[in-house]
Amino acid sequence: MSLPHAILTALLEKPSSGLELTRRFDRSIGFFWSATHQQIYRELGRLEQAGLIRALPQAADGRGPRKAYEVLPAGREALVAWVGEQQEPKQIRDALLLRLRAAAVVGTGGLGAELRRHLELHRSQLAEYREIEARDFAPERVGEENRLHHLVLSGGIQLESFWTTWLEDAVRTVAELDAVDNAVDNGVDKEV
Amino acid sequence: MSLPHAILTALLEKPSSGLELTRRFDRSIGFFWSATHQQIYRELGRLEQAGLIRALPQAADGRGPRKAYEVLPAGREALVAWVGEQQEPKQIRDALLLRLRAAAVVGTGGLGAELRRHLELHRSQLAEYREIEARDFAPERVGEENRLHHLVLSGGIQLESFWTTWLEDAVRTVAELDAVDNAVDNGVDKEV
DNA sequence: GGCGACATGTAACTAGTTACATGATTGA
DNA sequence: TCAATCATGTAACTAGTTACATGTCGCC
Numbered sequence: 296m297s298l299p300h301a302i303l304t305a306l307l308e309k310p311s312s313g314l315e316l317t318r319r320f321d322r323s324i325g326f327f328w329s330a331t332h333q334q335i336y337r338e339l340g341r342l343e344q345a346g347l348i349r350a351l352p353q354a355a356d357g358r359g360p361r362k363a364y365e366v367l368p369a370g371r372e373a374l375v376a377w378v379g380e381q382q383e384p385k386q387i388r389d390a391l392l393l394r395l396r397a398a399a400v401v402g403t404g405g406l407g408a409e410l411r412r413h414l415e416l417h418r419s420q421l422a423e424y425r426e427i428e429a430r431d432f433a434p435e436r437v438g439e440e441n442r443l444h445h446l447v448l449s450g451g452i453q454l455e456s457f458w459t460t461w462l463e464d465a466v467r468t469v470a471e472l473d474a475v476d477n478a479v480d481n482g483v484d485k486e487v
Numbered sequence: 488m489s490l491p492h493a494i495l496t497a498l499l500e501k502p503s504s505g506l507e508l509t510r511r512f513d514r515s516i517g518f519f520w521s522a523t524h525q526q527i528y529r530e531l532g533r534l535e536q537a538g539l540i541r542a543l544p545q546a547a548d549g550r551g552p553r554k555a556y557e558v559l560p561a562g563r564e565a566l567v568a569w570v571g572e573q574q575e576p577k578q579i580r581d582a583l584l585l586r587l588r589a590a591a592v593v594g595t596g597g598l599g600a601e602l603r604r605h606l607e608l609h610r611s612q613l614a615e616y617r618e619i620e621a622r623d624f625a626p627e628r629v630g631e632e633n634r635l636h637h638l639v640l641s642g643g644i645q646l647e648s649f650w651t652t653w654l655e656d657a658v659r660t661v662a663e664l665d666a667v668d669n670a671v672d673n674g675v676d677k678e679v
Numbered sequence: 680g681g682c683g684a685c686a687t688g689t690a691a692c693t694a695g696t697t698a699c700a701t702g703a704t705t706g707a
Numbered sequence: 708t709c710a711a712t713c714a715t716g717t718a719a720c721t722a723g724t725t726a727c728a729t730g731t732c733g734c735c
Contacts, residue, residue, distance in 0.1 A: 307592045
């Protein structure tokens with residue numbers, strides 16, 4: 296039940312068409328709640344049906360190519376109610392950790408390369424977040440809304456920092472294990 | 488496509504019945520790939536159908552209450568192939584971050600309490616991981632398999648550490664914002 | 680011998696993903 | 708003017724969740 300509320304939040308920040316929402320879900324909002332355009336269009340239809348949003352009249356019948364939506368009072372109320380809801384933190388479900396566990400049983404295979412690839416991806420994501428922080432959250436710009444946005448971004452930064460640190464460790468560990476295996480294969484383990 | 492491989496890994500570590508697997512997915516393996524018993528039974532059926540596992544004969548027709556499964560050679564091969572696969576890291580999708588973003592638009596509501604609740608949950612998860620680490624990964628016990636298991640656990644520990652640190656910050660920030668709001672409501676903002 | 684729990688499932692639903700379809704617009 | 712791309716969507720599939728059903732076992 297999070298996607299509709301992500302969309303309501305986005306539309307409150309700025310009324311948008313399906314495409315504009317899709318773009319915004321590729322950055323900013325999408326950094327912590329990703330969605331494809333198919334999901335977004337489907338959900339926009341449902342939200343309109345439920346009377347929580349409406350297509351902006353001027354854009355709709357002005358036969359412009361895109362129709363923009365805005366949040367109705369009922370939509371805002373629904374969002375307020377949702378912010379106050381309790382929800383259990385969802386458990387970790389990470390395929391990479393699972394692969395490491397499997398590797399402990401059947402061998403590391405090509406896992407080292409995959410770990411290095413992920414490390415690069417997380418490094419570049421971290422760099423992107425840091426750029427945004429430098430650009431949008433200079434020390435002088437601290438409003439109430441801004442502080443919450445910064446808090447969210449800082450969560451992303453710390454999370455990516457965690458991944459890069461941990462992946463560096465993982466890459467090192469797997470490389471060492473592979474080296475030991477190779478040594479054994481070549482019969483030089485006695486010299487170690 | 489991860490659940491079947493999680494199950495294959497678990498069964499390679501130790502052949503088990505559906506119930507035993509369910510139990511193991513509540514601890515150890517479940518720490519990074521959770522699954523309900525319904526998912527597990529469904530998936531066991533599929534894996535048996537596909538010829539990757541089989542019910543252990545002695546338990547199966549010995550009319551014991553539970554039937555245990557073991558991995559067939561084809562199953563092990565499938566797992567080896569999967570360990571070598573590439574997979575994009577999945578993006579962050581966290582409802583709590585989303586709520587903070589929504590709170591920036593419609594107000595924090597009861598979010599402070601929810602943040603404190605999550606903080607407690609993550610603290611206790613972190614404590615549990617640390618106990619496991621102290622018990623199972625004493626410095627003297629470092630085998631090859633063990634190092635990978637420790638790596639995975641250490642990922643969990645660092646991740647929970649991140650959440651507790653970040654949530655402490657979030658709780659503080661939201662409390663401050665709420666305090667400012669109350670001050671404004673009471674008309675004492677001019678004195679601040 | 681009936682009752683509660685344990686164990687194993689089935690069914691229905693929801694969210695998310697992948698693949699494809701269609702009309703408008705735009706630039707070669 | 709025709710292909711490419713943009714914008715909006717539909718359809719089918721997959722994974723995960725929630726609710727319910729059935730059989731068996733031990734015990735009171």
